[in-house]
Amino acid sequence: MSSEYELTDNYFPDLDSRWSELTSDESQPDPADAFVFKFHSVDEQLGPDQRWSTWLDVERGSRGPEPRPSWVVTEQAAIDTELGVLKTGKEADVFLVERAVEAIGDNPAKSSLLAAKRYRTEEHRSFHRSTSYVEGRRTRNSRDSRAMQKKTAHGRSVAAGHWAYAEWDALNRLWKAGVPVPYPVQIDGIELLMEFIDDGEGGAAPRLAQVRPSKELLGQYFEQLRGGMRELARAGLAHGDLSPYNVLAQGDRIVMIDLPQVVDIVGNPKGMDFLMRDCHNMATWFTNRGLEIDDQELFADLLTMVY
Template sequence: MSEFSASFDASPFETTLAFADVEPGEGQRWTTWPSVTPTERGPEPRPSWVVTSAGALDTEFGILKTGKEADVFLLERAVPDDPAQRTLLAAKRYRGSDHSSFHRSSVYTEGRSTRNTRDARALAKKSGHGREVAAIQWSFAEFEALCRMWELGAPVPYPVQVSGTELLMEFIGDANGTAAPRLAQMRSDRAELAGFYAQIAEIMRVFAAAGFAHGDLSAYNLLVHEGRVRVIDLPQIVDIIANPQGLDLLHRDCVNVCDWFTRRRVDCDAEELFAELLAASYT
């Protein structure tokens, strides 16, 4: 089990699961792992905590976060009567039925293509099918971004699987289901904040060296868990070369991050950081 995942020793969730008849109960379903293709599963080697048994049950424990485009739920995937095969997951579900709830700007999708011509037409018309296609595209875009960044060693949640509009990923938090706080929620002294900034700058360098910018980086999509910063919410990740506005979005990330830290008396310079990231992207 990775250092970021939950431990289930004496888990309080064990008492909530009724496995006497080994059938899904309220708020449960059979694991969706067997129904997804290998390309819809996280990169190998997989962390040891990933439960791949077809006999596992998924149990939902409520919502972790609501958003304009997606909601995130706390999920436990567990094999009945086998404490060694259970883990907490974050289930991110994109909305597609209500266009008014989906505000992702097309600025992020420049440079991307849709192979299916019917889907492309539906997207252009913003039909019901088009909205569903858009939601699926965002879930797959985030899954692919997480896979890429995980393989590069960036501190992102491990992407377990993607299926339609649902993305399952590593839950960053404790064994009781309490999510790690966002950076914006931290009440840290100046020295600790300076350490967080150094970690974030390094994360941005990893992205830039691979040719990408987060595109929407702020203190609200950076988590702090056990002293380490984790970056989340990657569906809008942009190729800083292929996307005509890629460099502008990279610069905006630098400004957003440095403005937040500057207000907390941490020395940082957005233009200097931007220059460093540009240099990293061309090496």
């Protein structure tokens, strides 16, 4: 072998000194520096109208559909604060709730307003008129089904949960289909948390029955309504109780609300009757406001989405 490839003691003259530098105590990192945890204390004293967020208390299937809006607060340290009553009714009461989390470390503070709809249990008073809505639906547990039929205390409790989950399921399906409904945030027993539809100034959006829109805006409202009803019909559903009192006017857009009684048009023997009633109620309101709408034409248009 040529001498130019032969190693000598002086071939790496700085090897020993370099090895000493690398293995010296000064060059070794402190193992403690590899695990640095920063803790931030959280005030656990809650007010009488507060509770810890229940987001992580419910199973994954009880949380809103993805992709979720950016305003949804999912942090475990969030606190729910009840701000007041939005609406009281025979079947449920709706409360305004703020879900907020303080700034922690590099994470900024975040909050959102929610509508908390809490269904009544023993105080529920709509069962005498609910039978026609639920035809075509099934309850898996036979004991629960019998209790609901007999209207026992247990049956009334089961029925309240039944209505809550019926609305939860409807909101999920319709949100995914692009129907203008509030985003369903989560459900926990008989409490349904959903997007709060505001008026842009901090208050609740008015019902359609309360507004006097311009002719141009009236036309926009109807096109949005018809689009929403068409998507419902495409899914084989009718709102079942659609009226100007179950539609909110948020600026230049409308939002359908109150959907626990959503009706299966085909599976329910009275499905077509409910659909026709929805058409009549809304056509009458728009006609009275100056936009001539024929309820029969609207009904026929929706049927093309069903069959």
